[in-house]
Amino acid sequence: MKNILEAPFMVEMIRTATNMYAHGWDERNGGNISLMLEEAAVAEYLDLHSVLRTIPTGFTAPALEGRIFLVTGTGKYFKNVQYAPEVNLGIVRLQDQGRRADLLWGYADGGQFTSEFPAHMMSHVARLQVNPENRVVMHCHPANLLAMTYVHTLDERAFTRTLWQMCTECIVVFPEGVNVLPWMLCGTNEIGEATAEKMRTARLVVWSQHGIYGAGKDLDETFGLIETAEKAAEIYMKIAHLPRLNTITDEQMHLLEQRFGIKAREGYLD
Ligand code: 13P
Numbered sequence: 001m002k003n004i005l006e007a008p009f010m011v012e013m014i015r016t017a018t019n020m021y022a023h024g025w026d027e028r029n030g031g032n033i034s035l036m037l038e039e040a041a042v043a044e045y046l047d048l049h050s051v052l053r054t055i056p057t058g059f060t061a062p063a064l065e066g067r068i069f070l071v072t073g074t075g076k077y078f079k080n081v082q083y084a085p086e087v088n089l090g091i092v093r094l095q096d097q098g099r100r101a102d103l104l105w106g107y108a109d110g111g112q113f114t115s116e117f118p119a120h121m122m123s124h125v126a127r128l129q130v131n132p133e134n135r136v137v138m139h140c141h142p143a144n145l146l147a148m149t150y151v152h153t154l155d156e157r158a159f160t161r162t163l164w165q166m167c168t169e170c171i172v173v174f175p176e177g178v179n180v181l182p183w184m185l186c187g188t189n190e191i192g193e194a195t196a197e198k199m200r201t202a203r204l205v206v207w208s209q210h211g212i213y214g215a216g217k218d219l220d221e222t223f224g225l226i227e228t229a230e231k232a233a234e235i236y237m238k239i240a241h242l243p244r245l246n247t248i249t250d251e252q253m254h255l256l257e258q259r260f261g262i263k264a265r266e267g268y269l270d
């Protein structure tokens with residue numbers, strides 16, 4: 001068996017968590033990541049029949065039966081992931097219609113996957129239906145997006161248009177826009193179901209007064225989505241209290257659609 005700490009998926013996960021912490025998106029234990037792994041890739045590093053323990057999930061997700069995920073641990077600090085991956089991360093395989101997760105590696109101090117596991121797994125189901133290549137769900141607490149949910153309307157079209165107007169390339173990076181949930185109790189199946197429903201039409205879902213969820217085909221794409229939305233929110237928070245003399249017009253956004261071969265969400269541009 002090869003050393004799992006050298007597996008490309010593990011190296012990338014550790015780098016991503018470290019980078020998210022460096023961006024200030026994951027204070028304390030804030031944030032969580034789940035990365036779906038290919039069975040053949042995992043089999044190079046782990047005996048897939050060797051189950052360390054079994055953890056109930058509290059939900060069902062039949063579409064994910066047998067799927068393997070590398071997931072951050074609950075209560076664990078992103079800043080520590082690079083120093084003790086085996087304590088702060090775990091690899092689980094969903095079984096029994098997703099009702100239980102077999103631990104194959106990690107959570108070495110007796111811990112378990114993030115409290116947001118329902119939102120992650122339900123979002124994977126939703127995104128895989130839209131794009132079979134989806135592999136990542138990522139949650140974090142970026143300050144400017146969070147701040148924006150206190151001072152900006154939570155109407156999804158208006159919220160999206162404001163972000164698009166803050167940087168020229170926003171509409172290119174997330175042409176489907178961002179969806180927004182009102183404040184809800186985190187760590188529950190209810191917020192998981194609501195997030196997954198929002199994930200059917202966008203890869204970014206804002207949790208008002210809490211943070212953001214992103215989904216994508218790999219860690220880089222997902223990180224980049226959140227990074228771009230957060231940059232736009234940062235510019236908004238810099239200018240929101242100032243008179244706006246200039247903006248990116250809808251006409252200019254239509255030019256961007258043509259130039260980059262993308263299509264803005266139906267009805268979001270005039
Ligand atoms: P966990 O430590 O359980 O991952 O929770 C962090 C968080 O951000 C909850 O929304």
Ligand code: ZN
Nearest residue numbers: 030031140211
């Ligand atoms: Zn959170």
